[in-house]
Amino acid sequence: MDILIAGVGGQGIILASRAIGAAALKTGLQVRTAETIGMAQREGSVVSHVRLGPTTTGPLIPRGRADILLALEPAEACRYLGYLKPDGRALISTTPVVPVMASLGATPYPLDDILGYLRNNIAGCHFLAAPDLACQAGSHRALNMVMLGALTNLDLPFPAETLLAAALKLLPDRVHEVNRRAFQLGKQALEV
Amino acid sequence: MPELLMGNEAIARGALEAGIRVATAYPGTPASEIMATLMRFGPGAGVYAEWSVNEKVAVEIAAGAAYAGARAMASMKQMGLNVAADAVMSLAYIGVKGGLVLVVADDPGPHSSQTEQDTRLFARFAKLPVLDPSCPREAYEMTKYAFDLSETLGLPVIVRPTTRTCHACQDVALGTIPPRPPVPGFEKDPRWVIMPSLSARQHVWLNRQQRRAGEEFTNSPFNEVRLNSPAGVITSGLSYYYVTEAGEHLGVKLSLLKIGTPYPLPEKLVVNFLKQVERVLIVEEQEPVVEDQVIRLAWRHRLPVEIDGKHNGYLPREGEFNPDIVAAALARFLAIQPAGTPDRPGTPTLPARPPLLCAGCPHRGSFYAFKQAARDRKVILTGDIGCYTLGAAPPLEAMDTCLCMGAGLGLAQGLARVQPDTRLVAFVGDSTFFHAGLPPLVNAVHQQTPIVVVVLDNETTAMTGHQPHPGLATGTRQKKIDISQVARACGVETILTADPLNLEETLAVANQALAAPGPALVILRHPCPQVAKPAGRYQVDETACIGCHTCIKELGCPALRPDGNGVQIAATCTGCGLCSQICPVAAIEEVV
Numbered sequence: 001m002d003i004l005i006a007g008v009g010g011q012g013i014i015l016a017s018r019a020i021g022a023a024a025l026k027t028g029l030q031v032r033t034a035e036t037i038g039m040a041q042r043e044g045s046v047v048s049h050v051r052l053g054p055t056t057t058g059p060l061i062p063r064g065r066a067d068i069l070l071a072l073e074p075a076e077a078c079r080y081l082g083y084l085k086p087d088g089r090a091l092i093s094t095t096p097v098v099p100v101m102a103s104l105g106a107t108p109y110p111l112d113d114i115l116g117y118l119r120n121n122i123a124g125c126h127f128l129a130a131p132d133l134a135c136q137a138g139s140h141r142a143l144n145m146v147m148l149g150a151l152t153n154l155d156l157p158f159p160a161e162t163l164l165a166a167a168l169k170l171l172p173d174r175v176h177e178v179n180r181r182a183f184q185l186g187k188q189a190l191e192v
Numbered sequence: 193m194p195e196l197l198m199g200n201e202a203i204a205r206g207a208l209e210a211g212i213r214v215a216t217a218y219p220g221t222p223a224s225e226i227m228a229t230l231m232r233f234g235p236g237a238g239v240y241a242e243w244s245v246n247e248k249v250a251v252e253i254a255a256g257a258a259y260a261g262a263r264a265m266a267s268m269k270q271m272g273l274n275v276a277a278d279a280v281m282s283l284a285y286i287g288v289k290g291g292l293v294l295v296v297a298d299d300p301g302p303h304s305s306q307t308e309q310d311t312r313l314f315a316r317f318a319k320l321p322v323l324d325p326s327c328p329r330e331a332y333e334m335t336k337y338a339f340d341l342s343e344t345l346g347l348p349v350i351v352r353p354t355t356r357t358c359h360a361c362q363d364v365a366l367g368t369i370p371p372r373p374p375v376p377g378f379e380k381d382p383r384w385v386i387m388p389s390l391s392a393r394q395h396v397w398l399n400r401q402q403r404r405a406g407e408e409f410t411n412s413p414f415n416e417v418r419l420n421s422p423a424g425v426i427t428s429g430l431s432y433y434y435v436t437e438a439g440e441h442l443g444v445k446l447s448l449l450k451i452g453t454p455y456p457l458p459e460k461l462v463v464n465f466l467k468q469v470e471r472v473l474i475v476e477e478q479e480p481v482v483e484d485q486v487i488r489l490a491w492r493h494r495l496p497v498e499i500d501g502k503h504n505g506y507l508p509r510e511g512e513f514n515p516d517i518v519a520a521a522l523a524r525f526l527a528i529q530p531a532g533t534p535d536r537p538g539t540p541t542l543p544a545r546p547p548l549l550c551a552g553c554p555h556r557g558s559f560y561a562f563k564q565a566a567r568d569r570k571v572i573l574t575g576d577i578g579c580y581t582l583g584a585a586p587p588l589e590a591m592d593t594c595l596c597m598g599a600g601l602g603l604a605q606g607l608a609r610v611q612p613d614t615r616l617v618a619f620v621g622d623s624t625f626f627h628a629g630l631p632p633l634v635n636a637v638h639q640q641t642p643i644v645v646v647v648l649d650n651e652t653t654a655m656t657g658h659q660p661h662p663g664l665a666t667g668t669r670q671k672k673i674d675i676s677q678v679a680r681a682c683g684v685e686t687i688l689t690a691d692p693l694n695l696e697e698t699l700a701v702a703n704q705a706l707a708a709p710g711p712a713l714v715i716l717r718h719p720c721p722q723v724a725k726p727a728g729r730y731q732v733d734e735t736a737c738i739g740c741h742t743c744i745k746e747l748g749c750p751a752l753r754p755d756g757n758g759v760q761i762a763a764t765c766t767g768c769g770l771c772s773q774i775c776p777v778a779a780i781e782e783v784v
Binding site: 008009017018021022025030031032034035037038039040041042045056057059061062063064075076078079081082084085098103106107110113114121 | 198359441763
């Protein structure tokens with residue numbers, strides 16, 4: 001299974017990809033990931049490639065081959081949509097992170113167009129107001145955990161508990177409660 | 193049970209298992225996590241690990257340990273090797289006793305670098321063997337092997353991962369970390385004293401070692417041959433996986449020569465492969481290092497094989513490879529249709545999202561104040577390498593040049609010599625100041641070139657992940673070097689300090705420095721918000737805000753965003769208070 005995680009530097013994308021990788025490893029799968037670390041982490045566009053299963057391949061997912069697009073920001077979902085396979089599924093946080101350049105009016109941010117385009121071009125598209133749920137859990141920084149919780153509804157090769165345990169292992173004890181709540185809220189938000 | 197390790201962690205682990213005694217590094221993306229890992233696990237295993245002041249010093253320290261027969265490793269990014277080049281070039285002639293491994297991480301793209309230079313080419317220039325890992329697992333194995341090879345050849349060995357190995361995670365099956373072996377000790381011998389006569393002799397030896405290394409690599413498990421068809425691919429490093437994946441998707445079976453030792457190339461292995469194929473495509477990121485050697489071998493051995501690659505445009509020499517670029521090249525080579533990608537027309541225009549200074553970054557105050565002070569003067573602002581390079585972006589636009597580590601101070605002096613009517617301000621970070629800022633500072637004072645050096649001291653090496661530097665004492669046995677005392681000892685007469693989040697104070701200091709007759713040094717000190725605890729939060733009084741958006745337009749802080757006719761401050765606010773200091777109607781207040 002190939003999962004592409006997209007978002008903005010500072011949203012906790014590296015933690016999300018490591019947690020998925022660790023959960024898969026625990027389940028006995030082989031793992032390859034590629035992360036964005038460095039300059040782009042400062043509010044830039046970032047992406048993690050996560051590849052699970054027998055790996056005779058490199059860490060980068062070819063265009064049009066990802067099974068799941070997990071996007072923590074709608075414009076970034078759009079930017080990396082080319083990686084999703086035609087019948088792939090997407091889980092997208094709908095709350096925009098408006099870049100400073102857009103605030104200054106130097107670059108557009110057509111949110112409605114972006115959401116409409118995503119809805120019309122992805123067969124299995126799930127929208128989520130993830131930052132609201134993170135705040136409800138106790139911290140805006142738990143956005144990544146809301147998304148991981150919601151992701152467990154998309155037929156991952158391991159149970160939700162394994163992913164939660166793997167993610168909490170990467171976090172300091174004092175934030176476990178908030179992050180556990182965020183994960184559960186995300187999971188419930190998408191349950192049918 | 194294998195562990196999920198980042199390539200850099202796998203390299204560090206390999207070094208620990210190989211029995212290193214000393215590890216040194218200067219931070220640089222994508223290599224930094226190698227030393228971060230060794231700092232965590234090294235001391236418990238009896239390894240001395242340090243963040244050195246720069247890469248040249250790091251290599252020299254590691255070489256010193258290797259002179260005494262201990263195993264040592266220095267890690268850096270590709271441009272760090274330029275800084276260390278003086279030591280490395282001579283070290284190839286002198287050689288080592290204990291295994292010395294230089295891990296040099298390349299950054300094709302580039303993602304976080306000024307150049308896309310290829311360390312394999314540097315290795316060839318320096319006449320040092322280089323290993324090119326294809327994945328974290330192989331990086332781990334190669335690092336362990338590199339120490340044995342270094343001792344067999346008596347030469348430093350370079351391990352050259354790229355970003356997609358350094359910052360890729362993979363399940364890696366680990367061995368055990370053995371106890372440190374005893375250090376044989378330094379033996380006094382003229383072989384350690386480089387002189388022209390010794391260099392002349394050693395150059396002959398060094399050239400002989402090139403052939404020996406090539407022979408060593410003939411049976412290396414890092415090189416692999418598969419013979420399937422008259423059409424073949426030779427590939428080095430990470431590209432191997434792009435080739436295998438593309439082959440699977442295109443449904444073709446190719447002859448394949450995977451190269452893990454791109455220099456010196458194992459000649460017999462390559463020549464035998466070339467004899468078995470009619471055509472060959474060479475797939476390697478960055479420079480045609482393997483391709484050039486293959487062309488030379490095919491010519492010398494009169495082999496009637498067609499060689500495709502970078503020289504005839506099958507693959508680019510610039511930028512980072514990915515599975516799609518390699519699949520397209522392979523399809524062209526085999527004259528078959530490449531696999532299509534889904535078409536989703538009508539993509540809306542997306543916002544550009546370049547990296548930015550974080551909310552609460554003290555550099556924002558430094559740049560804002562100096563821009564204000566420079567308004568009525570002719571000023572050029574030279575910059576340097578670090579987070580603060582992002583000050584070049586709108587709306588601050590507070591950086592007119594950026595070249596390489598420490599260059600802002602030198603460039604400023606050159607500009608000042610030919611533009612005496614212009615004031616020169618050289619911004620340099622605290623870590624960069626120690627790394628490469630000291631010689632140009634001494635030069636400016638000695639030559640009395642009237643530049644203003646501004647040290648942006650956020651008490652960390654922020655861009656690369658918050659490593660310490662000599663201006664801090666993080667270990668119990670370290671001594672903190674005070675930047676103002678250094679400047680004073682160098683003879684700087686005007687030395688000023690301010691908190692860049694206090695705009696009034698910083699502006700006053702900026703004006704004073706710009707009015708100083710000789711070289712001046714300003715320290716603008718405030719801890720990086722990624723490390724320090726937030727001071728609090730600010731909010732906008734909606735009844736007072738007039739919607740002028742001065743705060744957004746002047747500061748470009750990512751926590752500020754327009755909200756109808758007002759301004760909203762996001763939860764990412766750290767309470768730096770700059771926006772409240774410039775609000776013309778005092779509508780921004782601290783949340784109490």
